[in-house]
Amino acid sequence: MDLTERKLKILQAVIADFVRTAEPVGSRTISKNYSLGSPATIRNEMSDLEEMGFLTHPHTSSGRVPSEKAYRLYVNEMMKKRELSQAEKDAIASELYQNVTELDSLIERAAHVLSEITSLTAFALSPGKEQDTLRYINLLPVDDYSVVLMLVSDSGKVSNTVVRLKAPASEDTLRILAKNMTYNYSGKTLSEALKIDIIENFRTDAAAMSMFEQSIAPSFIRTLEDMLNVNLYMDGLTNIFALPEYNDIEKARTFFEMIGRKAEITQKLISRGDGIEITIGGENQDADLSDCSVITATYHVDGRLVGKLGVIGPTRMKYDEVTSVVEYLTDNISKAFMLTEGDDDDR
Amino acid sequence: MDLTERKLKILQAVIADFVRTAEPVGSRTISKNYSLGSPATIRNEMSDLEEMGFLTHPHTSSGRVPSEKAYRLYVNEMMKKRELSQAEKDAIASELYQNVTELDSLIERAAHVLSEITSLTAFALSPGKEQDTLRYINLLPVDDYSVVLMLVSDSGKVSNTVVRLKAPASEDTLRILAKNMTYNYSGKTLSEALKIDIIENFRTDAAAMSMFEQSIAPSFIRTLEDMLNVNLYMDGLTNIFALPEYNDIEKARTFFEMIGRKAEITQKLISRGDGIEITIGGENQDADLSDCSVITATYHVDGRLVGKLGVIGPTRMKYDEVTSVVEYLTDNISKAFMLTEGDDDDR
DNA sequence: GTTAGCACTCAACGTGTTCGAGTGCTAATT
DNA sequence: AATTAGCACTCGAACACGTTGAGTGCTAAC
Numbered sequence: 001m002d003l004t005e006r007k008l009k010i011l012q013a014v015i016a017d018f019v020r021t022a023e024p025v026g027s028r029t030i031s032k033n034y035s036l037g038s039p040a041t042i043r044n045e046m047s048d049l050e051e052m053g054f055l056t057h058p059h060t061s062s063g064r065v066p067s068e069k070a071y072r073l074y075v076n077e078m079m080k081k082r083e084l085s086q087a088e089k090d091a092i093a094s095e096l097y098q099n100v101t102e103l104d105s106l107i108e109r110a111a112h113v114l115s116e117i118t119s120l121t122a123f124a125l126s127p128g129k130e131q132d133t134l135r136y137i138n139l140l141p142v143d144d145y146s147v148v149l150m151l152v153s154d155s156g157k158v159s160n161t162v163v164r165l166k167a168p169a170s171e172d173t174l175r176i177l178a179k180n181m182t183y184n185y186s187g188k189t190l191s192e193a194l195k196i197d198i199i200e201n202f203r204t205d206a207a208a209m210s211m212f213e214q215s216i217a218p219s220f221i222r223t224l225e226d227m228l229n230v231n232l233y234m235d236g237l238t239n240i241f242a243l244p245e246y247n248d249i250e251k252a253r254t255f256f257e258m259i260g261r262k263a264e265i266t267q268k269l270i271s272r273g274d275g276i277e278i279t280i281g282g283e284n285q286d287a288d289l290s291d292c293s294v295i296t297a298t299y300h301v302d303g304r305l306v307g308k309l310g311v312i313g314p315t316r317m318k319y320d321e322v323t324s325v326v327e328y329l330t331d332n333i334s335k336a337f338m339l340t341e342g343d344d345d346d347r
Numbered sequence: 348m349d350l351t352e353r354k355l356k357i358l359q360a361v362i363a364d365f366v367r368t369a370e371p372v373g374s375r376t377i378s379k380n381y382s383l384g385s386p387a388t389i390r391n392e393m394s395d396l397e398e399m400g401f402l403t404h405p406h407t408s409s410g411r412v413p414s415e416k417a418y419r420l421y422v423n424e425m426m427k428k429r430e431l432s433q434a435e436k437d438a439i440a441s442e443l444y445q446n447v448t449e450l451d452s453l454i455e456r457a458a459h460v461l462s463e464i465t466s467l468t469a470f471a472l473s474p475g476k477e478q479d480t481l482r483y484i485n486l487l488p489v490d491d492y493s494v495v496l497m498l499v500s501d502s503g504k505v506s507n508t509v510v511r512l513k514a515p516a517s518e519d520t521l522r523i524l525a526k527n528m529t530y531n532y533s534g535k536t537l538s539e540a541l542k543i544d545i546i547e548n549f550r551t552d553a554a555a556m557s558m559f560e561q562s563i564a565p566s567f568i569r570t571l572e573d574m575l576n577v578n579l580y581m582d583g584l585t586n587i588f589a590l591p592e593y594n595d596i597e598k599a600r601t602f603f604e605m606i607g608r609k610a611e612i613t614q615k616l617i618s619r620g621d622g623i624e625i626t627i628g629g630e631n632q633d634a635d636l637s638d639c640s641v642i643t644a645t646y647h648v649d650g651r652l653v654g655k656l657g658v659i660g661p662t663r664m665k666y667d668e669v670t671s672v673v674e675y676l677t678d679n680i681s682k683a684f685m686l687t688e689g690d691d692d693d694r
Numbered sequence: 695g696t697t698a699g700c701a702c703t704c705a706a707c708g709t710g711t712t713c714g715a716g717t718g719c720t721a722a723t724t
Numbered sequence: 725a726a727t728t729a730g731c732a733c734t735c736g737a738a739c740a741c742g743t744t745g746a747g748t749g750c751t752a753a754c
Binding site for chain 2: 714718
């Protein structure tokens, strides 16, 4: 059987209606709102579409519902990109173009505005720092027994920890240590740095060495790990209560439980493809996601830092709108960051 | 009418039963499980208790439900402190006594374990830093156009930002600036520091001055504000789905919406009294909390840093258990922090 | 190939009935 | 005077049943 022009139009109509109303769509409705023929004709076509796997039937006497295959066809072939409205652009701009000290908080805002605009649950992953390199390492005495270990990475990320010492350290010792650490570590990526067998590569006077081993090394490692950590931000969780598909308390519950497993979600997001990726229903492996669709996109900052953001919602989703927003957002994140990081701080 | 011994016992029995089952308690049940007389007797007593405002009646032919007044009486007069089980103590210990670089992450864990043990929604507020004083201020050149502004406060909190400069700065200029800032700010509390009219109190050479004004001051202020910020951590949000009172989707929705207003919650928490505070149902002013009870306690770290933690749950709550856990946790937070901050990092 | 017509299906809704847990009241018992 | 047994009564929950209406599938006419 062939997907004729009219069949396509009917399918599109069914999808549009169902996305809007969440109710199975009957032949009469289509016939009334689109001039595609009489109810009976539509019915015949729908019956064909069902045979082909694009529509389903909750029960004999109810209207049609698009299948995952239908959404997939729609996304691949029929969907047109949507221009964002001015209001949407404004909302995004006012959320992104603010002074931000950290890239992370920009990402958090991105998730916020994304959930606001789409009325879905949004998430954003702060950039992975694997490729980030150590640029500056220093040890600064604060008082006799405490030292600040400061690390600056190429991406401008700064991290530091107060390290408590077991014995007071002379400024000289600290300088030697800092120099030595700089020699061993600077220019290395964070993940490389973690792999170095520190004690081995580390020859200096005994006092400095023992201090390093006992006090500084553990903090150093912890700090590196911390800098590597990716953060997952989510927003708009309660938006799902507005969706009829989550009127069932059990559905809502599993949704929130799934959303709560942040580590798992982070992993899944990371392993998704670059650019815009749309997965529909069962295409998401996870059973808890089997009646959700996920749209993600990759953002780049500065050519090196890469992260993801996206939304999760019911398979019945405005794919065109959401895709456009997600795309627009990723395009603008790096721009926004350049602006706040750059010179003209005072916009 | 008098609250006789028996009336008290019956009331306690009703509370115990209702807390356990969430079902209205009938006279037969009480009569069977406690030897307090025949069903008829119990009924008469219950009728009295209802007249006194301790019990209510969902409808004529159903059992009794404790009123807020009853819970209040229970909490004030009848409740006994509960010893924590070894398992609970272990859970708390394993969550708290881990290496933590930041107090904040300890607080976050406290919220986690609290929600685990109580099966309720837990929250914890990181300590307020109003009394925290600046101890160390420095400006460190990273490259020609960027400088790290580093602040260390008395509580060991370190914060810093990469500041982009409009013009390259000599090391000398930076040293002068840092010295000047140290002179003006160190020893001041964070909130005092924010109030100082910086430019006014700041006399140095023109180049340094202009750099300060244009590049460093804004970052400095932002960083101070950031250090003052209190974080709210929550955990166990999905626990409410296990509660029959939240089988209603509308209830669940308002709960999550309320939980989402973090700024508001933070304010409410801060303004609660010191020590253990229990508010029951309508005692919480907020309408969204009118059938919840909130138990909070204050923790102290180091004598100066003060924060809150607690749980929120249905008025039907195991007040004795929860109170004990909350109390135990606050008692142990400062101890845990001392341990990780202190010398013996390697437990 | 399209459409009108019609029998058929099935969820949703309202109504009526039953069942049982629980009460309140009265009268008997202790 | 306090307690208890007994009984009529209430009301929600569960179930059965009929009705309604939106929608289908099929057939025959256009």
